[in-house]
Amino acid sequence: MSSKDGVPRVDGDGGGAGAPEQLALIRESVRKAKAPRAKPRTWRGAPLAERLPVARVLVDKGVLHLDRYFDYAVPAELDADAQPGVRVRVRFGAGRHRVREGRREGGGLVDGFLIERRAESDYSGPLAALAQVVSPEPVLDPELLGLARAVADRYAGSVADVLQLAVPPRSAAPSSALAPAAAPPPPPAAGSWTRYAQGAAFIEALAAGGSPRAVWNALPGPEWSEELARAVAATLASGRGALVVVPDGRAAARVDAALTAQLGEGRHALLTADAGPEKRYRQWLAVRRGSVRAVVGTRAAMFAPVRDLGLVALWDDGDDSLGEQHAPQPHAREVLLLRAAQDKCAFLLGSRSCTVEAAQLVDSGWARPLAAHRDQVRRTAPLVRTVGDADLARDEAARAARLPSLAWQVARDGLRHGPVLVQVPRRGYVPRMACAQCRAPARCRHCAGPLQGQDASVLRCGWCGREESAWHCPECGAFRLRAQVVGARRTAEELGRAFPAVPVRTSGREHVLDTVPAAPALVVSTPGAEPVAEGGYAAALLLDGWAMLSRPDLRAGEDALRRWIAAAALVRPQSAGGTVVVVAEPTLRPVQALVRWDPVGHAVRELAERAELGFPPVSRMAAVAGPPEAVAQFLHAVELPAQAEVLGPVPLPVTPPGRPRRPGAPPPGEHWERALIRVPPGRGAALAAALKAAQAARMARGSGEPVWVRIDPPDIG
Missing domain, CATH: 3.30.70 (Alpha-Beta Plaits)
Structure with missing residues (x-):
């Protein structure tokens, strides 16, 4: 008979004088059989490393069932270079590397990262050897590996996929010289941060080595980049590093210029795709080595290995470009939140608008609000006027040229003093169903998902698929629905005919302008592509508001408000004559938030509604x-x-x-x-x-x- 652990069991009360010795011999034989086998000191005739001959490797396969480490033997000739954190190449799928069902994955060379060196392996069979050390430069440290694991767990992905996003591909041979880190700069003055109720205290806390966490509602105007630069300088003054992530290259260039003005040349790194792979890799290595302690960059910079991280900052977290499209598709906001928790550093989430996620951070008490008083907001914001459907129905000019009389008058007056911005929605917005009377979105009674359909006779939920045959509006009780339509495509041509003596410039997907001069001109732009005008725009027209509000998306109202505020923030203050006209129903919540310049209040109300309906980010x-x-x-x-x-x-x-x-x-x-x-x-x-x-x-x-x-x-x- 045998016990459960495989040791033969001795029956009776001892079975004779030799029974204890016999039992001891049996147990010793079983122990030796279960002990790890001694590792050979050669691999196909080549000697292996004498010390720590086993390398634990994360293979860059990017599939979930292989999201673990594999052991390889370290040849003596690679002993010096095969250090934890380096890139290696291994033969994967040969010998011991098989999936549980016995199906081979192939034996080609694949890339990987050497995680650690060990004296023994948990695997009892023969180990394949490392094929190559790609570079002796360690590019993966325990902090970055821990972050990659946390992101992979958060998004149900593999660590290898996250590291593909976090570690840029090796490009050319970088200089081996390690430049020393510059001495910390002196603490900066608060500057324009004094416009915010707790702004000066926030900068002082960073300079003193503190780790405040704040959601920053930035005022209109171009000062936001200079304010971010001061926050970075205050963090560097405490002897720590700082990381700033922005949505696009244009925003990165503005923060880059502000950091250069604040810190001087060579004190920070700019990580964007526009720099090219070789320059970007050199900059990334300078950050990893610690010779540069401040980083500004686009989405991929969220993983930048900044030494002694003291501040992570994100600008405009509602921008779509901050969501990664490659697996496991993490969002920069969530990655920086993980870094703030992992490194116990300061956190700054800034935007002129406010997302529901930002409002939730404040509501939970995890972060504090950083905003200006209402009188300061009124001094810096432009005047906002509205044109609703009732006004359009009575407006002959709007029916003839798609430009309401009020918008035409504001544009004509603004052109006397400078450029006028005209924002039109992008193509491709899909209409959703809404109440024809009060415009409340039509939602499913079962799961609160959006109702969709070509007409009001056949409605189906976009989430659960249930049909709705007896819909009525829970807000006003009406039974009629309407589907909103996309905006016009010929805005620039129509404006050119309306203002024949004024130059018309366009900024969009094919050609994005960065700045425009202060001379009178009509600047037609899609959301997110608005150029900055020297001295600010005299006026702005936000056309076809319903095209953005009618998207079949949970974030339609929040996103429309964010895009409107981003454009309106480029207009001169009301005291300087700045006026904004938005063509959308004035009673709608996003429009009212724009008129009052209250994106935080809008986000707080959205958060409360989502909590009641079980919508993200509450669920x-x-x-x-x-x-x-x-x-x-x-x-x-x-x-x-x-x-x-x-x-x-x-x-x-x-x-x-x-x-x-x-x-x-x-x-x-x-x-x-x-x-x-x-x-x-x-x-x-x-x-x-x-x-x-x-x-x-x-x-x-x-x-x-x-x-x-x-x-x-x-x-x-």
Whole structure:
């Protein structure tokens, strides 16, 4: 008979005088059989490293079922260079490296990171040897690896995928000289931070080595970049490093110029794609080595390995470009929140507007508000006037030229004193259904998702797929619906005819202007591409507001307000004659927030409504998309946490020909469905873990049909 641990059991009370010795011999033989096998000191005739001959490697495969470390032998010739943190190449899939089902993954050379050196391996078979040390430069330290693991767990992804985003590819051989870090600068003056109630105290806390956490509602005007530079300088004065992430290259260039003016040349690094791979890699290495302690950059800079990190700052977190499109698709705001918690450093989330996530940080007490008094806001903001549907219906000029009389008059007056900005929505906004009387969004009675349809006779929820045959507006009781339409495409031509003696400039996807002179001109721009005018715009026209408010998206109102405020903030103050005209229904909440210049109040009310309806960010959501059978199998296999609610699945729209395919969208000609999974507060980590485990098991089985999983999808509407 045998015991459970495999040791033969001796029957009776001892079985004779030799029984204890016999039992001891048996146990010793079992112990030796279970002990790790001695590692050979050669690999195919080549000697191995004498000390710590085992390298633990993170293989850059980027699939969930291989999201673990693998052991390799270290040849003696690579002993000196094979140090923790370096890039290596290994032969993956040969010998011991097999998945559990015995299916080989192939034996080609793949990239990886050497995590640690060990004396022994947990694996009892023969180890393959490291094939190459790509560079002796350590590029992965424990802090960055810990951050990558936290991001992977947060977004149900693999560490290898996160490191592909975090560590730039090696480009040319950098200089081996290590430039010493410059001495800390003197603490800066508070400057324009005194315009905010707690602004000077925030700068003083940074300079003293503190770690304040703030949500900053920036005032209109160009001072925001200089204020960010002062926050960075105050952090450097305390002997710590600082990281600033902005949405695009234009914003990065403004902060870069402000930092140069504040700190001087060579005291900070600019990490943007425009710099080119070689220069960007050199800058990244300078940051990792500690010779540069301040960084400003676009989305990828959120992982910059700043030494002694004292401040992480993010500007305009509502911008779409701050959400990564490559797996596992993290958002810069969430990554910087993880870094602030991991490094116990200061946190600054700044914007002229305010997202619901920012309002939640303040509401939870994790961050403090950093805003100006109302009288200061009124002194810096322009006058905002509205044109609603009732005004347009009575306006002959609006029907003839799509430019309301009020907007035409404001533009004519503004052109006497400087340039006038005209903001028009981008193409591609999809209409949603709304009440024809009060314009409240039409939502499902079961899950509060958006109702969609070509007309009011056939309505279907965009989340759970249920049909709605007896809709009525819960706000005003009306029964009629309307679908809003996209804006006109010929704005520039129409304005050119309306103002024949005035130059018309355009700024958009094909050609984005950075600045325009102070001379009178009409500047037609899509949201996010507005150039800065010297001395500010004399006026701004925000046309076709309903095209942005009618997007089938949970963030439609928040995003419209953010884009309006971004454009209106470029206009001169009301005391200098600055006027903004927004063409949208004046009674709507985003329009009223713009008129009062109160984005924080709008975000707070949105947060309260989302909490009541169970919407993100109060709850956590995940999207599962793919062919119908694959989605159904995945939902059947995943072990969801308690209180998880599955909405759908519903069909996904096909990407129109000629349009880029978004992540999670069906390939041309294929029918896909999407299901949403919602969990209450506090269950987000359990949801991510469950989805990651189910996806890993599915990949290990070799399931052919793709299933796309995303945590916190931005377009759940």
